[in-house]
Amino acid sequence: MTTLFTILFDGVAYGMLLFVLACGLAVTLGLMNFVNLAHGAFAMTGGYICAVLVNNSGWPFFAALPLAFVSAAAIGVALERTLYRHLYTRSHLDQVLFTIGLTFMSVAAVDYIMGSSRIFIKLPAALEGQFDFFGVGIGRYRLMIIVICGLLTVALQLILAKTRFGSRLRAAVDDPRAASGLGINVPQVFAFTFAFGCGLAGLGGALSAEILGLDPYFPLKFMIYFLIVVTVGGSSSITGPFLASLLLGIGDVAGKYYVPKMGPFVIYTIMIVILIWRPNGLFGRAATR
Amino acid sequence: MSIRSHMLLAAGAVAGMLALAPAHAQETVKIGLILPMTGGQASTGKQIDNAVKLYMQQNGDTVAGKKIEVILKDDAAVPDNTKRLAQELIVNDKVNFIAGFGVTPAALAAAPLATQAKVPEIVMAAGTSIITERSPYIVRTSFTLAQSSTIIGDWAAKNGIKKVATLTSDYAPGNDALNFFKQNFTAGGGEIVEEVKVPLQNPDFAPFLQRMKDSKPDAVFVFVPAGQGGNFMKQYAERGLDKSGIRVIGPGDVMDDDLLNGMGDAALGTVTAHLYSAAHPSAANKEFVAAYKKAFGSRPGFMAVGGYDGIRLIYEALKKTGGKTDGDALIAAMKGMKWESPRGPISIDPETRDIVQNIYIRKVEKVDGELYNVEFATFEAVKDSGKTKK
Numbered sequence: 001m002t003t004l005f006t007i008l009f010d011g012v013a014y015g016m017l018l019f020v021l022a023c024g025l026a027v028t029l030g031l032m033n034f035v036n037l038a039h040g041a042f043a044m045t046g047g048y049i050c051a052v053l054v055n056n057s058g059w060p061f062f063a064a065l066p067l068a069f070v071s072a073a074a075i076g077v078a079l080e081r082t083l084y085r086h087l088y089t090r091s092h093l094d095q096v097l098f099t100i101g102l103t104f105m106s107v108a109a110v111d112y113i114m115g116s117s118r119i120f121i122k123l124p125a126a127l128e129g130q131f132d133f134f135g136v137g138i139g140r141y142r143l144m145i146i147v148i149c150g151l152l153t154v155a156l157q158l159i160l161a162k163t164r165f166g167s168r169l170r171a172a173v174d175d176p177r178a179a180s181g182l183g184i185n186v187p188q189v190f191a192f193t194f195a196f197g198c199g200l201a202g203l204g205g206a207l208s209a210e211i212l213g214l215d216p217y218f219p220l221k222f223m224i225y226f227l228i229v230v231t232v233g234g235s236s237s238i239t240g241p242f243l244a245s246l247l248l249g250i251g252d253v254a255g256k257y258y259v260p261k262m263g264p265f266v267i268y269t270i271m272i273v274i275l276i277w278r279p280n281g282l283f284g285r286a287a288t289r
Numbered sequence: 290m291s292i293r294s295h296m297l298l299a300a301g302a303v304a305g306m307l308a309l310a311p312a313h314a315q316e317t318v319k320i321g322l323i324l325p326m327t328g329g330q331a332s333t334g335k336q337i338d339n340a341v342k343l344y345m346q347q348n349g350d351t352v353a354g355k356k357i358e359v360i361l362k363d364d365a366a367v368p369d370n371t372k373r374l375a376q377e378l379i380v381n382d383k384v385n386f387i388a389g390f391g392v393t394p395a396a397l398a399a400a401p402l403a404t405q406a407k408v409p410e411i412v413m414a415a416g417t418s419i420i421t422e423r424s425p426y427i428v429r430t431s432f433t434l435a436q437s438s439t440i441i442g443d444w445a446a447k448n449g450i451k452k453v454a455t456l457t458s459d460y461a462p463g464n465d466a467l468n469f470f471k472q473n474f475t476a477g478g479g480e481i482v483e484e485v486k487v488p489l490q491n492p493d494f495a496p497f498l499q500r501m502k503d504s505k506p507d508a509v510f511v512f513v514p515a516g517q518g519g520n521f522m523k524q525y526a527e528r529g530l531d532k533s534g535i536r537v538i539g540p541g542d543v544m545d546d547d548l549l550n551g552m553g554d555a556a557l558g559t560v561t562a563h564l565y566s567a568a569h570p571s572a573a574n575k576e577f578v579a580a581y582k583k584a585f586g587s588r589p590g591f592m593a594v595g596g597y598d599g600i601r602l603i604y605e606a607l608k609k610t611g612g613k614t615d616g617d618a619l620i621a622a623m624k625g626m627k628w629e630s631p632r633g634p635i636s637i638d639p640e641t642r643d644i645v646q647n648i649y650i651r652k653v654e655k656v657d658g659e660l661y662n663v664e665f666a667t668f669e670a671v672k673d674s675g676k677t678k679k
Binding site for chain 1: 327329335486496499517523528529
């Protein structure tokens with residue numbers, strides 16, 4: 001019985017991690033209708049920045065985490081202003097080609113600068129190991145992931161639903177022309193949203209180095225996971241991808257534990273079943289666009 | 290368009306060969322070095338490339354009156370690339386050796402070309418047993434997985450380890466490692482209580498490790514590709530397996546010197562069987578490690594040693610043939626060759642053209658603040674036991 005809870009706990013942590021990594025993609029894809037396959041590259045950037053700060057410059061881990069967010073967001077803004085902006089109105093194929101090219105460039109660049117071997121971030125001792133909670137093994141690092149990601153999710157949902165910025169964003173997405181007619185600076189809202197999504201990816205990248213491993217191929221290896229989260233969750237809200245991440249995380253971990261022979265297929269089986277049942281994802285709107 | 294460009298290319302290549310061939314054919318011995326310099330296996334390629342450069346710096350680039358020229362090509366560990374590059378090297382560049390080969394499929398892809406062109410193929414990295422059986426022109430200076438996996442199986446059975454859970458990556462070398470270990474460990478009276486094969490692209494070991502923990506073995510036998518070992522060890526410690534008295538054993542690939550230091554103290558106490566440790570206490574090795582560190586700023590791993598011995602084998606064979614580059618003569622010269630490598634005494638088995646070497650049982654310990662595999666037992670002159678029986 002306690003094993004079940006440990007598995008559940010690991011699954012939730014894994015799912016939360018997937019969510020932080022992928023929710024930026026849900027935002028750009030769902031809210032801004034832009035296919036950004038280079039999303040993983042921002043995650044990798046955040047991870048490497050955190051690793052360099054902690055390992056080489058001796059920063060404490062918790063100080064480096066926000067910086068991973070900030071720098072990934074800054075790079076996001078720079079690229080959005082110079083490159084992405086021109087592609088908003090282009091076809092999805094153009095967007096895919098552009099962003100996949102960007103991904104390959106990021107892989108080559110990181111390989112060149114940092115080398116191709118896997119790197120780790122030195123963690124503070126307080127985050128290492130596992131403790132027993134009524135017989136359930138709780139990993140300290142995974143617990144931290146759940147806490148950070150849980151808070152982020154709540155904050156995101158509040159921002160989108162309750163703040164003025166959230167309503168501007170939703171207005172800008174629903175009808176950009178009418179929104180700008182009402183005095184909303186649509187490009188600025190998009191740029192900010194894009195940057196925020198990239199920042200979240202950067203944070204996710206820094207957090208995931210310990211669990212998923214960080215190397216220059218990160219954006220390619222995990223692209224499929226991000227896309228699964230967004231397709232299964234539907235891209236019209238934050239709740240969809242969140243529940244999808246949890247479902248996939250728990251499904252993946254439990255599948256690998258209970259039926260290790262079938263382990264790698266579980267996540268894909270879940271995806272196929274859900275997409276047959278609800279082609280627009282769990283919380284997808286019927287295609288109105 | 291494409292036909293014309295092909296013709297142009299071909300014409301260019303022919304012209305180039307005509308211009309170059311007569312000038313160089315006599316004085317130069319060319320070695321085509323095919324390595325993964327990009328992609329997931331790039332660390333293997335870099336180590337071998339470094340080691341070859343180091344050997345040539347130390348020993349000069351002339352042997353038996355011939356100048357040695359190394360042509361480095363990157364195959365990114367994709368066998369199709371390997372085959373194409375090997376063909377180009379043999380046909381266009383007229384190389385006298387092809388060498389390198391980061392992974393088994395790459396070594397196999399080049400094998401028919403070596404046979405057809407009678408060009409010696411020196412395998413410096415790939416570790417599946419069958420490789421040397423695929424062409425009479427293949428000689429290996431790295432290792433086979435059978436060598437280290439059978440030895441650790443024997444060792445575990447004799448040293449109080451009765452129940453073992455295995456965790457291996459689901460691909461050819463992983464299955465080789467598992468089968469050879471299982472064969473020798475169960476023959477020695479051990480029992481496998483849990484057997485898990487993890488997908489090659491595995492992001493998170495958590496569920497598999499939980500399974501290991503629940504099966505309560507004396508030790509976990511691990512084989513994962515280089516690079517994933519660090520993740521494995523970290524999660525192994527995170528889950529508290531180290532504290533519950535479950536030891537980690539395996540072939541030494543997991544504890545590659547290249548990565549060992551990044552794994553942290555979780556790796557302490559891990560027992561592996563392998564051909565090389567940077568901490569091998571011989572004068573030859575100390576000199577090698579110091580020179581390598583000075584030249585490239587990092588510690589050499591077993592891949593570097595495979596490359597270092599591979600280029601040395603080429604040098605020695607050329608010395609023996611007096612600079613003659615006939616493929617059959619070179620292979621004959623290599624058979625039975627013996628020398629003292631940084632890893633210890635090694636030789637080339639005259640029957641299988643595979644390497645015969647000592648396998649060491651090592652334990653991860655802290656030496657001068659850094660993690661090293663410290664050798665404490667030696668199995669001498671281990672041959673590859675994985676050849677298909679004849």
